[in-house]
Each structure stands twice: as C-alpha cells, then as structure tokens.
Amino acid sequence: MGAPDAALLSKQPSNMKKNILKILLPVLLLAVFLTGFALGRDSWQLPSEKNLQNTELSKPPGADFSLFWDVWNLIEAKFVNRDELNRQKMIYGAISGLVNSLSDPYSVFLTPDESANFKDELEGHFEGIGVEIGVQAGVLTVIAPLEGTPAKQAGLQAGDQILEVDGQATNDLSLDEAVAKIKGPKGTEVNLTILKKDQTETRQVKIVRDVIDVPVLKLEMNNNYAYVRLYDFTANINSEFKKVASQILQSDAGGIILDLRDNPGGYLERAVDLAGWFLPS
Template sequence: MNKKYLVPILVVAIMASFAAGLYVGKSGESSAKNINLATNQELGKPQPVDFSLFWDVWNKVENEYVDQSKLDAKKMLYGAISGMLRSINDPYTLFLPPDESKKFQDDMRGDFEGIGAEIGLRKDILTIIAPIEGTPAQKAGLQPQDVVLKINDAATDNLNLDEAVNLIRGPKGTAVRLLVMRDGWNGPKEIEIVRDKIAVPVLKLEFKDSDIAYVRLYQFTENSPDEFNKAVKQVLKSNAKGVILDLRNNPGGYLEAAVNIAGWFLENGNVVAIEDFGNGQRVEYRSRGDGGLGDRPVIILVNQGSASASEILAGALRDDLKSRLVGQKTFGKGSVQQLDNLANSASLKITIAKWLTPSGQSIMNEGLEPDVTVDITEDDITNSRDPQLDKALEMLK
C-alpha cells in the first residue's frame, strides 16, 4: 500500500526519531512488479529514453571490474535507482531499499531507538527540525534550525537524508557525536548524545490560570485524534474561556489527523488544506466535526520546528477561525510525499503535490509568519522561561 504524507521535512525523516514527522498519509495499493535486470531494459519509460548507455556501463562493470566479489546486482540496481532520484534534487523523493523501508515504517509507528529528533535538508544543508520532548536530543540541547556539519567523523554535505538518519540512529546505550552550528555561535560545537528507546508523546493538556486550556500536540500520529478527543472533552467540561494550541517543535504527521483535529475548531465543511498537483488539479480537504472549540478564542504557538501538518492546521485555523499565531516563523515544509510499497519490500517516497492554506498561501519554503513575533533566547531556555507562552496567556486575559 502507499501513504501520502507531509514530512519532515517527515521527509521528513526522524533521526531515529519522524516520524515524519513532517509527515502526512493516505492509503492505496502499489502495482509494482518484480524487475528482471537482464530483460526489462525499457520498463516504465515516461518519455523516450535511450538506456543503452546505462547497459553499456552495467555490462562493462559486470564483465571487466577488477574485483568481482564486490559486485552485487541487487545493490547496483538500488544504487542506480537512488542516483536517478538524486538527480531531481528533491530531498523528500527517495528510494528505500527493504531494510531502510522497514526502519522508516517502524519510525512511523514509533518503534525505534536513537536520539529522538526530526531532521531535514534545508537548502541541501542537514538541519534539525525539532527535538522530540523528553528525548536524548532535547536533553542534549539540540534546537530547531541547528545545522549538523558532521555525524561522528562523516561530513554531512554529501549525505542524503536517509544516509544521515542511518548514521545517527542506533541501539540504546550507544553514543553518536554531532558537530553542530547554531546562529549566534562563534563556531561549531561537538555534542555527544547517548541513544535511547524513543517513546514519542502525543499531547499534553494543562489548565493555565485555571480557565485557559493549554494543549500541546507533539506530532500527528494515527492515534492523535483519539487522544485529542479525550482532551477536548475535558476542556468542554471545564468551561475554559480560551485555548492555547502549542504546535512548537511539532514536525508534522498524518494529514488525516490534522484534518480530524481541525474539526474540533472549524464547522463541518470548512476548507482545512488544498492539495495542489501543479497541473491545474487541486483537491480540497474539509473539516469533519462540529467546531466545538470554535466559540472561544484560540492562540496557536509556533516556531521553526513547526512543520508540515502543524503548518497546515495552524494555517487553517488562522484563515478560517481568525486565530492568531504567536512565536516564530514556521519551517516551511509544504510538499506532499506519497509512500509506495514496491517489490521485495522496498518503497518509494515521492513528492506529488504541494500544500496551500485555505486562503491559497503556499507553505513550501516560505513557512507561516506569526501574527505576534516572540523569540526565545538561550538564557530563557537555561532559566526555564517561556515568553511565547506568557504572551499567549496575556493575549487571552
């Protein structure tokens, strides 16, 4: 089957962490068939292409390469496919061999060991999207927009996203060294992080000043709507006069989860997001709910780690509900990836569209500017201050 997702920047790939994170999903069946290397030279051509050069090189290597023990036809095929996709220069379109495909799908289920951070490529530079709450990555001090220059001794400038993920993730109790650069630093710093079992939280509900409901969504998983529904029932019983929806460091997740949650704020039938396929074809995703929380003011907290499905939900509530965004500009992960399961348990993540907010604003690369900009300094973090949350509370008083 295949799944459609917004990833981080899912891809957003999680450092043994995204999920998907930047991730949004849809299901279907793949029509992939087993490929016979020797005979299916013209398989699936989208346009006239002369494959003779490919096969000339293949045969030369197969017949003349000095160390025949290094030749593995399956690995050569996988490498050729990966190279083809790299030529597109889209970090979110990737071929996943069987082992990497399994790791990715384990990540989406939350079954992984690593450091617990979402990573992505921004302008071909390996970048932290968001550390996951309570994970080794967060405890080590990683922040959104940190640039990763090295993983152990491997420079990251020639790594694709999945290669970087595979270097960072590893068994619980083992360590990985990241050479990190951050805005405001005079030079890069090496951070050693001990990997652990990553338990990704879904949400947290608290009541601030007794009558303000504070809901923090960590990512959009398959069970996020159920957990959110439970939280909403508590909010409605409390008669809270306002809601703060915290999407900071939320790298995204399943589109269906974002649309479902939007239904608690928007009346049934409101546009949540527009999927633009770039050929004149557009699909609208509409809310399916009673808008039970839409009769009270809603403030949305965002930052550079808010990506993908987070940006979709934030954009929809701002456009349709006139909710205000507080914090920092979001990441700008506005493309749609489809995950296709292929033969031999391999899979393909392919960008098929981009997302627009209900007003038609493109999220891709631009992100969402907050209505009220509030920065958080390293001194704030060190002293456990949260001026963004403080501002949201002030606005609801």
C-alpha cells in the same frame, strides 16, 4: 627426367598440407574466440537472466530499457571491482535517481530498511537520541528535539547545525545516511559536533541512545484556554487528541490554542483527521 618429376610429385602432398593448415588455423582460432565470447557473453551481458529477478514484472508498455541494460552490462563487464558489485544497491540507486529526476522535494524513495525505520518513527517508537533533523542551506540541521529524550536533555535546539557524527563530516553524508549513523541501539553512544546559531565555535556533544517513545501532544489549561502542543502527526495522534478533547469539553475553557511550532509533520491523513475537529464537515 623421371627422377626430378618423381621428387617434385613427392613434395606436393607436403605443401598441400601446409597450405591447408594455414587456412584452417585462423578458422580454428576464430572459432575458439567466438565460442569463448559466447560463453563470456552469457556470464555478463545478460544480467537480467543470470543475476536479477522480475525484470519484466509491471513493465509499462512501450518502455525502452535498452540504454539502461547497456550501461548495466558495461558495468558488469568493465568495472574494476566488479566482483564486489552489490546489484541490489545498484537497483535501489537507479530507482532513487528515477525519483530524484522529478525535482520534487516531497517525493523520495526509501529502501525497505529505511521504510521500516520510518514507519517505526511514525508509529511513535524507535531507538536513537530523539531528534528530528533535515538539511537546511546544505547543512545537516536540527529541526526539533523531542520532549523528554536524550537529545533534549543534551541541550540540542532547533537550528543547531550538526557538522560531524562520530568524527565523520556530515557534508559527505546524505540525510538518510546521517540519520542511520545517529540512530542506534539503546545504551550506545554517539558523538556530535554541534554549531549553535549565532556562534562561531563548535562544541562536542556526547549522547547515550535510548528507546524513544515519541510524544504526541501536551495539554495545559491556561487562563480559560486549553493549550495543546502537537509534536508530530503520528499514527495515533487522532486517538490521543480525542482524549484531550474530552477533557477540554468538560472544562470551562473558552477556547483552544494549537501549537504546531517545530512540528516536523508525519501522516497527511492524520493531519486531515485532526483538522476535521475544527472545520465544518
């Protein structure tokens, strides 16, 4: 009986090793998985630490951004082309959506580049064709061509619909995108597909861009009246109006006609300043 007992005892250490390996192997695999998950989590689940800056700056008390970060993290982890993500564009898109949620047509978010372009226009100079545009009834439409500009010389008129810019349909573009495509360096060309009011056939208009100095106003003396055409409420409208006001006061004009037709607006403060010339203090 001794030999079989000896054989049985000699096999027990081998079986014990196998049992230990069966237990340890899943544990080791689980540890490797958790380590990999933790390392991966650092790379995508905490973009506020890895890829973004100033996430807590000016944060209103009590604001819960957990859902925002949940969606952000999901995009970072699961989006097909996540290597091509433009995080700054994502931030701008989120801010734009925040402002759009107000459903206020007079509130809009401008990116830094868009804001710089907008300020240039209000200061009275930019490079483009010289036309104010907007969206009317869902269609990109000319609000007013500026006097003495390539747009005016090409025959663009208020109410003209711009259906394409360089072959791209404008119904696929936001207003800001359309403006960016129409503007451009001096000497370059832009091709517009235009539909005139009360017409059914479009026409192609090729316009060469130029430096646009936005006209502020125009003064004409007509039958004892001073006729003043106000094109825009730009930053220098008040100083320019002072000049023509001096001419009017030294003339025999019995009154003033202010023409605001096709005026797209501008600085509210400048409009208030101008109104101060006519309203009691």
